[in-house]
Amino acid sequence: MKKPLLFCIALVALMASCVEEPTIYLRLPNEDAASIPYQMDDTIKMCNQDGDTLSFIVTYDETKPFSEDYWGYPNDAKMSIIRQPWCYARTVLLHCNSDITDSRLMFTVIPDKYLYFEWNYELAIAEINLNSPTETVEVNGVTYENVHVDSYYDPQTGDLWHLWYYSEEVGLIAVKNKNHSLTLVP
Amino acid sequence: MKKTLFVLCLITFFSGAAFAQLDTVRSNKNEFSIGYGHMPSSSFRYRPGCMFYPETDNIGAIYVTYTRRLTKVIGIGLTFCYDPIHLDYYGTVNGNNTLICKVRENSFTLIPHLKINWLNTKYVNLYSKVGFMGFQHVTYKQEEFYPEIYEVNPAEITHYLDGFQITPVGVEVGTKRCAGFIQCGIGMEGIISIGFRYGLKDKE
Numbered sequence: 159m160k161k162p163l164l165f166c167i168a169l170v171a172l173m174a175s176c177v178e179e180p181t182i183y184l185r186l187p188n189e190d191a192a193s194i195p196y197q198m199d200d201t202i203k204m205c206n207q208d209g210d211t212l213s214f215i216v217t218y219d220e221t222k223p224f225s226e227d228y229w230g231y232p233n234d235a236k237m238s239i240i241r242q243p244w245c246y247a248r249t250v251l252l253h254c255n256s257d258i259t260d261s262r263l264m265f266t267v268i269p270d271k272y273l274y275f276e277w278n279y280e281l282a283i284a285e286i287n288l289n290s291p292t293e294t295v296e297v298n299g300v301t302y303e304n305v306h307v308d309s310y311y312d313p314q315t316g317d318l319w320h321l322w323y324y325s326e327e328v329g330l331i332a333v334k335n336k337n338h339s340l341t342l343v344p
Numbered sequence: 345m346k347k348t349l350f351v352l353c354l355i356t357f358f359s360g361a362a363f364a365q366l367d368t369v370r371s372n373k374n375e376f377s378i379g380y381g382h383m384p385s386s387s388f389r390y391r392p393g394c395m396f397y398p399e400t401d402n403i404g405a406i407y408v409t410y411t412r413r414l415t416k417v418i419g420i421g422l423t424f425c426y427d428p429i430h431l432d433y434y435g436t437v438n439g440n441n442t443l444i445c446k447v448r449e450n451s452f453t454l455i456p457h458l459k460i461n462w463l464n465t466k467y468v469n470l471y472s473k474v475g476f477m478g479f480q481h482v483t484y485k486q487e488e489f490y491p492e493i494y495e496v497n498p499a500e501i502t503h504y505l506d507g508f509q510i511t512p513v514g515v516e517v518g519t520k521r522c523a524g525f526i527q528c529g530i531g532m533e534g535i536i537s538i539g540f541r542y543g544l545k546d547k548e
Contacts, residue, residue: 178482178499179389180447182396182433185495244395246495 184245218251372543381534386451401430453507478507
């Protein structure tokens with residue numbers, strides 16, 4: 159069984175090697191790229207669940223070809239077909255390296271304002287369509303308008319997996335899971 | 345060990361085939377053929393994980409071949425293949441699936457080959473053919489319709505040494521001078537191809 163399979167794979171690889179194709183990427187409109195309001199070297203202050211103030215600095219801001227495999231499924235990709243890049247995405251990385259924590263926040267926006275968010279990878283991962291309806295929320299006594307609210311709860315226990323508030327004008331306002339939280343310091 | 349056995353089997357097979365020809369009709373020393381192949385490997389597309397997969401219009405490969413017979417069984421030669429391909433890429437523009445790019449691709453390949461006639465009779469010949477390390481040159485002409493929305497990076501004009509042809513079996517039917525043929529295999533001459541073979545008259 160293994161040998162015919164290997165033979166077929168070799169045959170396909172041999173035949174496919176004779177063909178070159180153009181690469182096509184959907185461009186990222188400036189308006190969509192601007193939905194992450196951070197620029198290189200910007201600093202934002204966030205308050206964690208213990209009341210400590212953390213300074214996050216933008217250490218990475220690049221627009222590059224993107225595929226979903228480069229984002230959230232690196233382990234799955236090894237077990238399946240790797241999806242090829244199909245669009246440009248802007249990725250912004252905020253990093254906080256202090257005595258209290260070594261933490262990072264990563265935002266990636268792709269065309270049509272689809273935003274991926276990751277907090278230290280394991281603390282929170284979220285995907286949100288920024289064309290979806292927004293809300294007005296109050297955090298630490300400040301009222302924010304046009305805020306995207308995204309929350310996930312464990313369907314069985316009802317425990318909070320994560321909750322986050324994001325605004326295209328301000329950026330990340332708050333994110334929290336069962337044990338951790340970050341809140342924007344105005 | 346397996347490799348040695350395989351080589352020995354090949355030698356035995358071809359030696360047998362060579363001796364088997366003693367009482368049959370000799371092939372022409374120089375022969376030319378022209379053929380058309382369906383689904384050549386230059387048209388073969390398998391791009392897993394691609395978001396933009398083209399709609400293809402494969403015309404098929406047209407090829408010409410020259411073979412010089414070293415013996416009545418073994419011949420070596422060159423094959424030139426031409427394969428024009430039309431590719432249409434579609435994408436979403438304002439919510440509609442729209443043609444975003446047209447590519448007109450032409451593949452030219454020159455492959456050295458080895459041809460083994462393992463049955464030569466008066467009217468029917470059976471043969472096998474292999475060719476590797478072919479020189480392939482591909483040209484692309486592309487037309488973009490939404491450059492402000494989609495970035496299309498052209499494939500480079502390429503020069504490869506991997507043009508190939510493997511024909512396990514081919515049948516020629518006709519006379520020593522002129523014959524039609526049909527063959528199956530994989531490579532630049534297509535999965536199945538038909539054509540016409542002309543043999544130059546040998547000097548006595």
